[in-house]
Amino acid sequence: MSLNCIIVEDLQVAADYLNRCCEKSGQLSVKGHFAGVSDALAFLNNNVVDLIFLDVEMPGATGFDLLDQIAYSPKVILTTSKPEYAFDAFEYNVTDFLKKPFTYQRFLDALKKLPPAAAEVSENTITETGVDHIFIKSDGKLIRLNNEDILYIESMGDYVKFVTGEKKYITHNTIKNLEEKVSKQSFIKVHRSYIINIDKISNIRENGLFISGKEIPISKAHKQEVLKRLNII
Amino acid sequence: MGNETLPKQFIFNEKMDKEALYSLYTDDFAYIEEIFATTLQHFDGDFSNVQLAYENANIEDLRKAVHKIKPTFGYAGLLETQSFCKNFEDKCAAAGSIAELSDAYTHIKNVLLEAKDIIENEYNRLKAFNANPL
Numbered sequence: 001m002s003l004n005c006i007i008v009e010d011l012q013v014a015a016d017y018l019n020r021c022c023e024k025s026g027q028l029s030v031k032g033h034f035a036g037v038s039d040a041l042a043f044l045n046n047n048v049v050d051l052i053f054l055d056v057e058m059p060g061a062t063g064f065d066l067l068d069q070i071a072y073s074p075k076v077i078l079t080t081s082k083p084e085y086a087f088d089a090f091e092y093n094v095t096d097f098l099k100k101p102f103t104y105q106r107f108l109d110a111l112k113k114l115p116p117a118a119a120e121v122s123e124n125t126i127t128e129t130g131v132d133h134i135f136i137k138s139d140g141k142l143i144r145l146n147n148e149d150i151l152y153i154e155s156m157g158d159y160v161k162f163v164t165g166e167k168k169y170i171t172h173n174t175i176k177n178l179e180e181k182v183s184k185q186s187f188i189k190v191h192r193s194y195i196i197n198i199d200k201i202s203n204i205r206e207n208g209l210f211i212s213g214k215e216i217p218i219s220k221a222h223k224q225e226v227l228k229r230l231n232i233i
Numbered sequence: 234m235g236n237e238t239l240p241k242q243f244i245f246n247e248k249m250d251k252e253a254l255y256s257l258y259t260d261d262f263a264y265i266e267e268i269f270a271t272t273l274q275h276f277d278g279d280f281s282n283v284q285l286a287y288e289n290a291n292i293e294d295l296r297k298a299v300h301k302i303k304p305t306f307g308y309a310g311l312l313e314t315q316s317f318c319k320n321f322e323d324k325c326a327a328a329g330s331i332a333e334l335s336d337a338y339t340h341i342k343n344v345l346l347e348a349k350d351i352i353e354n355e356y357n358r359l360k361a362f363n364a365n366p367l
Contacts, residue, residue, distance in 0.1 A: 013268060013275065013305055014308065057297060100308075104257075
């Protein structure tokens with residue numbers, strides 16, 4: 001099974017070497033290389049990866065800053081030339097620490113430390129649905145989300161993002177599956193990539209609606225159903 | 234007679250650690266050429282950052298710039314250069330003013346420029362070697 005990964009590394013030669021190791025291993029699919037934290041964050045806000053190869057010292061922000069800001073917890077292998085970061089690496093529970101430059105064999109040893117199901121967060125990410133809440137599995141925990149706190153649910157390929165006013169939670173699931181499981185009183189599918197909390201709509205335009213400042217598209221196929229559910233006078 | 238089937242070997246500059254290079258790339262000389270090319274493409278930019286930080290008397294930026302360029306030399310087998318960079322980083326961390334780093338800076342600047350020359354020279358030799366490996 002191939003794991004999706006990204007490389008966050010500001011030294012080109014190190015990124016190229018790592019990319020080559022990934023290709024050679026046949027176990028990893030590199031989805032991108034980013035030379036800084038902000039570009040990596042922008043990518044991770046819209047894409048889910050299983051593993052990040054992360055340099056620590058980069059211009060503007062450190063690799064640890066990135067780990068503080070992402071909404072979920074992919075596996076992380078630190079790549080740095082400074083062993084002094086080992087203690088921080090331990091604090092962040094990273095899988096391994098590769099000191100640059102490392103050999104291909106050392107790289108393979110790091111991969112062996114990944115848990116076998118690193119990519120499989122869980123097939124069954126919703127463990128319980130109630131009238132007013134759901135439980136989701138995220139970051140290895142069961143988290144209760146009250147319906148009233150969920151603004152909308154967004155598709156991210158094989159994953160979905162639950163957006164509340166406070167936080168974002170990413171779990172392994174699909175919009176299609178969730179459509180059947182969430183409360184039909186509170187939620188409605190408005191687009192193939194979105195289920196929204198109907199009570200959170202602030203306004204609607206021709207082809208979209210707004211929830212907490214975010215514009216969400218309404219597809220033609222769902223528009224009539226959405227309008228029916230609204231209390232229009 | 235017995236040597237006819239042996240692949241031709243490239244003899245690296247004596248300052249390059251051959252074992253380190255082989256541990257990273259085995260005898261994939263085309264790949265080593267690629268690594269040297271990438272290193273040279275980015276060297277001037279990274280070196281400018283070192284110079285700029287020193288000219289601005291910004292010790293932390295200077296340390297970061299040397300920290301960034303440091304692994305480059307590990308990938309090129311220049312382990313001594315990498316070690317000089319590490320020592321310079323430590324000096325930056327301990328320095329109270331840029332003036333304290335004056336001698337060390339002159340030294341590291343020369344070390345970096347010498348390393349670039351070595352890599353450039355080896356890159357050109359390797360390119361010729363790879364173009365005619367037999």
